Amino acid sequence: MSLLHHDAQREPFAVASHFRDDFYACLTARRDELFELADALLCADGPVRTPVDLTLLGEHRRGHGALYGALNRGRIDTGRLxxxxxxxxxxxxxxxxxxxxxxxxxxxxxxxxxxxxxxxxxxxxxxxxxxxxxxxxxxxxxxxxxxxxxxxxxxxxxxxxxxxxxxxxxxxxxxxxxxxxxxxxxxxxxxxxxxxxxxxxxxxxxxxxxxxxxxxxxxxxxLRSDRVMRKPVPVPWISPPQGGRPPKHGKEFRFAKPESWGEPDTATTQVTARYGTAQTMAWDRIHPRLTTRSAWIGHDGELPILEGTLIRLQVDHLPGGGDPLPVWLWSSKTG
Structure with missing residues (x-):
């Protein structure tokens, strides 16, 4: 059953009851039958193989015709839901x-x-x-x-x-x-x-x-372990004798080549119960070098520089005994 008034908003039963009332309001056609179908689906003991099985449950009080009518002609306001x-x-x-x-x-x-x-x-x-x-x-x-x-x-x-x-x-x-x-x-x-x-x-x-x-x-x-990204341009940048436009990207950062990483901006070590020692390294302002191909082929104007924090996580072992390959993560937050 659902509450008809909004009292005790913080109680779990009240929250669930008010949600049922709001969900019922989202049903715009054949709402009574759709509401009973939802109750029957939630109260089923096991997986529902066919919709007609729901009509055998006590929560469903209508017949087969109402069920198929609701499935064919029922409507839900998905935006409101x-x-x-x-x-x-x-x-x-x-x-x-x-x-x-x-x-x-x-x-x-x-x-x-x-x-x-x-x-x-x-x-x-x-x-x-x-x-x-x-x-x-x-x-x-x-x-x-x-x-x-x-x-x-x-x-x-x-x-x-x-x-x-x-x-x-x-x-x-x-x-x-x-x-x-x-x-x-x-x-x-x-x-x-x-x-x-x-x-x-x-x-x-x-x-x-x-x-x-x-x-x-x-x-x-x-990120995939075969990615290649770019480091930020060193500051201050020393212009070469021939002059020219300052670069937008620094040196390459190849995930598969540790010699290209350089010293991390942050490194931590944590002993865990399931994975042994977990080592994390992070580099700031790492970004991909975008080109006008693939997803960026229709981009108008100058391609952006999307800087973020690159994180590498390595553990000693996995709970299932598999090979603990490193995990590479990229966060849009810098600094």
Whole structure:
């Protein structure tokens, strides 16, 4: 049941009850049946194989016809639902800041030949280093994370990617909308720490930082171990005798060649229970050298210099006994 008045806002039951009331308001057509379907889906003992199985649960009080009518003709105000989710109390990191993770998850549909806009989705096979491409629908998810070893997260948005979509641009629009909803919902205020946005190696972290410029966010992304980036130009710069335009980039920073790294600006060592000794090195103002190719082929004007902090993490061993390869991270925050 749901509360009809807004009392005791801080109590968990009251928050859940008010969310149910707000969720019901997001249903614009066949709302009663859709609301019961959501209850039945949440109360099912195991995985739901077919929608008709939900009609056998006690939470579903209508017949088969109402179920199929709601699935065919029901409507949800997705914009209002996004704002409702963003206004809920959000999980936070240990330092109190908001942390959002962005990733793509595939809904595999190999036998649904009549489903529109299917793409070949990258999946891992059962054998080691086996990669399969299976038709399906890729979805981009944004979730709020909390500190600690937990699998719980709070989903805030989901967007299906189409065949002609630029994943980075679609994701940037999605993240920008989520951040703006969090600000409008009172979950971030001026003076709070920047919202940390975490990306995997499938995203170009410097480009995502450029696309999200103007928002109170810090982009943190994982980089491939074969990347080549650039150091800042030394200050003060001594102009050569022949003169000319001052350079924009310093020397190369090759991830695979330690002799090109130089001394790190920061280095730490921490003993952990699961990974042994963890060593971290960080270099400030490391940036990629952009060219008018690939994602930047349509860029107007001078290419930007996207400086950030490059981080290398190395541990002694992994809990599963695998080879502990170094992890390279790039943060849009400098200094």
């Amino acid at each position: 996004r704002r409702t989710l963003a206004a809920l109390p959000q999980p936070e990191a240990a330092d109190g800041r908001l942390v959002l993770a962005v990733d793509v998850s595939n809904w595999l549909r190999p036998d649904a030949e009549c489903s529109a806009d299917r793409l070949f989705c990258h999946t891992y096979g059962r054998s080691k280093d086996q990669h399969l491409m299976i038709p399906g629908w890729p979805y981009s998810f944004v979730a709020a994370l909390e500190s600690g070893r937990t699998s719980w997260c709070q989903l805030l948005d989901a967007v299906r990617l189409g065949p002609t979509d630029d994943v980075a641009e679609v994701t940037a629009v999605q993240v920008r909308r989520v951040v703006q909803d969090l600000i409008a919902g009172g979950r971030w205020h001026r003076g709070d720490a920047d919202i940390l946005i975490v990306f995997d190696a499938g995203y170009d972290a410097p480009r995502m930082a450029h696309l999200l410029h103007g928002l109170p966010v810090e982009v943190l992304g994982r």
